[in-house]
Amino acid sequence: MSFPHSTIEGYPRIGRNRELKRALESYWAGRIDQETFLSTTHALRIDTYNHLRDLGLSEDYAIPADVAYYDQVLETALTVGVLHAADLDAEFTLCRGNDTDTPLEMTKWFDTNYHYLVPELSGDAFDPAPERIVRIFEEALAAGHKVRPYLVGPVTLLALSKPVDFSRVDELVAAYKTVLAALSDAGAEWVQIAEPALTADLSVPDPELAAIAGEAWTDLLSATDRPNVYLTSPYGSLRAGLDALAKAAPEALHVDLAPATLQADPDYPARVRAAVGEQTTLVAGLIDGRNIWAGDLRAKEQVLSELGTKHVSTSVSLQHVPHTLNDEKSLPVDVAGWLSFADEKIAEVQALVAGRFDAAEAFARSDRAVRTRAESTKLHNAVVAKRVADLPEGQVQREPAFAQRVEAQRSLGLPKLPTTTIGSFPQTAEIRRARTLHRNGELNDVDYDARLREEVRDVIELQERLGLDVLVHGEPERNDMVQYFAELLEGFVTTDNGWVQSYGSRCTRPPIVVGDVSRPEAMTVEWAKYAQSLSDKPVKGMLTGPVTILAWSFTRDDVTLAESADQIALALADEVADLEAAGINVIQIDEPALRELLPLRADARPEYLDWAVRSFRLVALNAAPTTQIHTHLCYSEFGQIIDAVAGLDADVTSIEAARSRMELLEDIDETFHSEIGPGIWDIHSPRVPSVAEMAELIRAALVNVPVERLWVNPDCGLKTRSYAEVEPALRNLVLARDEVVAAL
Template identity: 60%
Template sequence: MSHTERTWAAYPTATVTGYPRIGPNRELKRALEALWSGKISPAEFETAARSVRLETYGRLTELGLNQPYAVPADFAAYDQVLETAAAVGVLGGAAGDLDWEEYFALARGTDDRPALEMTKWFDTNYHYLVPEIGPDTVFTPRPQRVTALVEEAASAGHTVRPVLVGPVTLLALSKAAEDYPNFRPLDRLDDLVKNYAVVLAALAEAGVEWVQLDEPALVADFDAADDDQLAGLAQSAYSTLLSAAVGDERPQIAVTASYGSLRAGLDALASVAPEALTVDISKPTLQADPDYIQRITAAVPQLTHLVAGIIDGRNIWAADLETQLETLRGFDRPVSVSTSTSLLHVPYTLEGEVNLPVDVAGWLSFAEEKVTEIEALAEALATGTTQSREVAFARAARAQRTRTESARTHNDAVRQRTAALPAEVSRGDVNERRAAQKARLGLPDLPTTTIGSFPQTDDVRKARAAFRAGRIDEAEYTDTMRAEIKRVVDLQEDIGLDVIVHGEPERNDMVQYFAEHLDGFVTTANGWVQSYGSRCTRPPILFGDVSRAEPITVPWSSYAASLTDKPVKGMLTGPVTILAWSFVRDDEPLSVPADQIALALADEVSDLEDAGIPIIQIDEPALRELLPLREERRAEYLQWAVRAFRLCAVGARVDTQIHTHLCYSEFGQVITAIQALDADVTSIEAARSRMELLDALDDGFHAEIGPGVWDIHSPRVPSTAELEDLLGAALKSIGPDRLWVNPDCGLKTRGYRETEASLRNLVHARAALLGIRQGAGVAAAAHV
């Protein structure tokens, strides 16, 4: 039978656009770290990764995704952008497949080469690796990376849907190769589409009937191309890919547009009519774009199968199934039911979360529960009744009712305090503050410090776990933490750092730790979510109004200060980052809990000052992360985000130096907002991008700045010469009286060997630069 006579598989009526891939008990994380440490071989790692994949396929089938192609094969050993880049060939190199050594060298770097730059995936806390593309980059497709997944699944009895980042999004998220700073990777689209066609042909040869291409770039505004330009590029790319006849030349293509609503991209995709189109119609998207469903209905032709991404893939609240069912019934055609985004952003399951308050647990749905919601909606659509899924609909209705009626979500005292806040929030004149802080601190030019955390040893982790489990008492736990703090302080003194931190051994995570000490949050026991590679976090759940019952960080910072005569820096996580890295309320604007968290942190700042701490860092690495994807919504966000940060420090003394830290996002778009934070010192990720951010600074940027010179997300130890080179580049933009010397981020994920070596090199590089600068001054004076 020829392909033109063949009946091709319909798109599944219930599916997800993606699923967590670290394993329900972080099996992939452990396998990765065992491979990197040499404890297992590449072959053993491949076996472990294969087990995670096949167990996921089996579990999703058990949950009801049992139609052909309902289960996505979106696995990546480190990151889906790196995986797609390898498959379609933008990483260059020979036609052979990448071995694990080369693959992870791109992700993590080696002693001889830095890793690829890493930044945030749209407005999420997931990090992706940024491909670097130039006009002469050789594109070498490796379709075997994708066909191998299909064949592996088929051998276990699963018909899976391969998933790739789409060509427009892949190039929109790439950066110009170092030698071509003004080049636009999107200009290589025609070349890249040819490689996608090669991969699609290989999938067709392997018998695949559906492939998913993710194009979230079409719901965002980019500097490199506006909405109309991206839409035009998508129309061109998919005209080419779809022009091949379905069958021997390519599978059917399902394009997915997650994280928001399509604008010009909707008409562009509709005009080329892919076989299926997944649109994000989750509650947050429809709140921002109320007419989106009407536009979809009007634009998308009947020959394109519509997939409704109605179950929120980014938050953990139980779905309102009755309301969503009515929404789905309003379409003018049959639709499939799916998630708005990949479920990569939520934990695996509520099963086993026995420590959550019973009422709060009843309001939640994690990945497995969301699959059940999807399956219930799809069944109700197909049968016209909810009776066969009565349990799922009853649970959903109970969640909506009990959450609305709960008294736990509201605190009158907190509401009254935020209502009394002033409209304008300011610490006063920056020059007055700088003079007072200089007199109090007495720091040299190019002061050295770290971002806050130090490596967390097995002994520290075991002590925290034992304390939580009740196997040791508070006194023994405190003694263990104090011993670690003393070790860290002594190490910093020995290395010669100018500003000391306590190392944060008591903190499991920079957001979770604060959530555990703030009313209005709950935390999970096993709610792990992948951030990048093997890095996982347990996002807290914000369910109610926020307040602080007692000091959180003061005892630890005070103890560190008692061990040294050098300035000690107190460490807080800022309100925007706490929100960005938590699952937040969906029943009010984010600006409301932002103010509440800010006031709780302002109380902490006051207590740290009373304890004699002269420097307080309020970390906001997620400031750029929460920036809305559409331009017209950004000003409102930045206004309340900046205000919340300033509320934290508005009562601080003029001689208390307020720091902030930002990392792993493209910050050029928000540089004005970073300045408006009005921090005295801003440290920021800059090593992988080689100080690119400094090009965006102008004369209005008054803060002292610490552009990171050591990429802590790679295990490599930068040489003194390399650090001198980066600091020298920074000195071209920032004077030595305003430039700080520090790593890119906290050191929690590093080991002590590379930490000590890197910090010693950092101090030596600073000393060498000061010697060069002072020597140059002496020579100039002699010449005069």
């Protein structure tokens, strides 16, 4: 059977109105039973297929069934038998843990802000459960849709599992054969299998990984009882893996041809055309699934012509972009014309397949977007450009050196193993309701401000009562750690409904960097001053760093990320100066996404890390030695960027370490001079760790970190937790610290 001409690699699964999020959280909270949860999520899947068909993906197998309750990696691992869950609750225990079981580790999916659950390989044989994916196919078929079942590929699954063990690839391929045979028996004619690991330099060198992939895929495709295979390679260009996959000759092969991929590898289209044989349908991933700018269809048409194919897709799954511009009523009219969300990208795919004459209106819209954006006065700011031009070239360095700053900061009077939190406290229903009322004009500024101040006072009182040492104001005024700043900085626009899944039920609304960035006025100072006035203990000023602001936004494609990072760094440096002037002596500059933007190819990483470190240092460059600068990183392979994290030259670095049981600290060596706070409470799970469990983790941390450099804190901010979880967990955290200190 021929492959459809217009398709996508995936579609947002949270629902246009976040139906999946609400169903998950209602089920976890006990507000709905399992039958209601299953019927709700079934309806969401069928509604999505109907919607995609109505958008024009009407050919058989044009619609990917990349569905999962929580995560696509977990779904694949359960399907092929790498992991096992006896029922739905057991599956969610793998995701979230419970009172007795800890959840799987979670980390970033390639260089995106999506988090996946890390499969843990045991010594047990793989025991496939193909009924999971067969059920997805059959329910769609019953509703009148021939959808394309989706799996993460065997090479990628092993590359992302723990431990990485490619000696089991033959065993895993056999498990995939079982699953494909079951799909074939159910009548599926196409299956989609994604191998993004082959576009990245991971723990195994690219030529070695390509050789593994070539053998695995030759074996897998040799099976006769299987559907046709649509093999995809999102998130960048294939190198050694291109020939390996082309020689294996799947029925269809997708390649990522997004603007960022072509900029990094301009010869990629020519190499693809030379490598892929006539027996394989080449599918051009020309429509950018990672960013939200309207595509330049004329430029993409040229690439399509060079490839000699008539099959078009998105570069990656559209799970990374919002559903549709039709839900946005507040975007400036000119800016809206430059944008393309998931549904609009589907129209771009179809326009490329149809061609400029049959899709003249779509090409005209593309031309207009490209022209009006280039001509807009919103893009450039002469004052900002001069400030950036006046910066010193190369790396910058805060003075004095760390050792002298440590001495100056003893004036803070902190105890051994000081305790703190990462910043946010629970966003209660009352706070969210007040924010909605204020946004809708039903709560005036004075009353809204009073409500927020009441929350800050309660948060400070709670921390003092529990005995924490360095306090935070809890951030009740912030809807999101990036969007909050985007709404106050020039050069950004924000959306009303541009929700994107981060993990599980967690969704964010990434802002959009439209032009040069500047700070019209102070953003956090009044809240920090008020919180500090309520306590004699230090209260942290809380800023989001420039790399994270970029990583969790949709960025410009007309300037480099390094240039945007410098602009944001200068705006934040102004904020640091104002916080210091207001008497704030501890300032946290969060960079949880530092690892996230790390290029997938090793040869591009040094340049990225150089400008990323520079932008952070610019923020704190002129801070007084008595000002203690904190930073925070979470859910990333800390060891991969240990030198860069050390190079940030923060005074205190907090990291995620609870799920990995402190193994991240094994990468700490004499080059890492910062004080360090490895998280001892995994806040992404609802369970409350005991005093004994937390004390054990503190002692494990002391194996690699001297007592004078160790802090005690949660893994991440507490925004998504409830006070019923936060108060006992923080109490246990302080008691665990006290127990360990007493035994020193």
